[in-house]
Amino acid sequence: MLPVRRPPRILPLVVLLLGALLAGCGPRPAGSAGTAGREVRRAVADWSRAVPEALAGIPLTDWAYEVSSVRRDGDRALATARLRYRLAGYDTAPEESAREVELVREGGTWRVGADRPAPGALPQLWDQGPVSVATGTHSLVLGGAGQSAGTLREIAAEADRAVPAASAARPGPWAGRVVVLVPGSLDAMARLLGRPADTYRGLGAVTTGRVGAGPAPADRVVVNPEGYAGLGAEGRRIILTHEVTHVATRAATSAATPLWLSEGFADWAAYRGASTPPAQAAPALARAVRRGELPGELPRTEDFAFGGDPDAAARAYEGAWLACRLIAAEWGERALVDLYGRAGREPLETALRATLGVDRAGLTAAWQESLREELR
Secondary structure (H helix, E strand, O other): OOOOOOOOOOOOOOOOOOOOOOOOOOOOOOOOOHHHHHHHHHHHHHHOOOOOHHHOOOOEEEEEEEEEEEEEEOOEEEEEEEEEEEEOOOOOOOEEEEEEEEEEEEOOEEEEEEEEEOOOOOOOHHHHOOOEEEEOOOEEEEEOOOOOHHHHHHHHHHHHHHHHHHHHHOOOOOOOOEEEEEOOOHHHHHHHHOOOHHHOOOOOEEEEOOOOOOOOOOOEEEEOHHHHHOOOHHHHHHHHHHHHHHHHOHHHOOOOOOHHHHHHHHHHHHHOOOOOOHHHHOHHHHHHHHOOOOOOOOOOHHHHOOOOOHHHHHHHHHHHHHHHHHHHHHOOHHHHHHHHHHHOOOOHHHHHHHHOOOOHHHHHHHHHHHHHHHHO
16 A cells, blocks of 8 residues: 555555445344235335535436335334435436435324444445535535535645646546545545545545446545545545546447556556656656666556555556557557547457557567666
């Protein structure tokens, strides 16, 4: 895992903020079906017609709970439901969340008493407390409990600068706007994403979303408030531009896209136009090259994993950036963009020959030579 002292390289966490829909197992308690079940479903439907006042300010639309099962025990009932909603102006398809809704019957009428994530499902930001909102020209920033309005405005301003930078690096159609979530703490971020806190310690931000084209909820850039706070102005700019570039390239990214290309491209966009020397921006790889440890191949998917040797992960991200930097310098920025698009649709060897006129071995040799020259 990379330390906060330098702009961290981010492994895009391509996760969907969707939980598994869990139905009740075993025989249903008496009264779970029939009239009572219909009354409970109707009560949930009536209750969910209005977005909760606590979420005022968030541009939510198409807010609805769809009940899949009801378990009743006397004057209490538990409904399993799926919440669907969109962020107006950002999501082209509904975001979904598996929920568990508690109801009580009072005076012959069912009333919703509690709503929470279903067992095993990921929480929504508002499950962790009050949510604050900051809106930028190209960004929507949602802050978790404890986040200040000033912090959210600063992040919105940085995201607004990152969007045109990502667009300039990869000309082409995309939404041109971004949703940023800022949980209240590192632990809150970990719960939101369903991973241990150590997964994100030292990272500035990650991106969640679905790869490929087609209608989908907008990607969410999730800021680690502790890691982000430890960065300087330049580090924050690089982090958000990197993550926004992942959002901008999502439709062109598939399971076939090599991780070195997707991560390297995002860093190339973030460092594009900067005057930072390669040896300064890639210190871990520079140290290795000076020790005579020149990489034998382009970074592999497993090289980017966090949780092991942080220096090794840093070398993978730095090597990926320098590979994309080399392609842009030697073959042109247009060739790099075309390679990215083709690599998501066809084998890498085919994409390389079509865009650069070399095979993987040829690119690797050119990359190794550039590392010798730039990092010595």
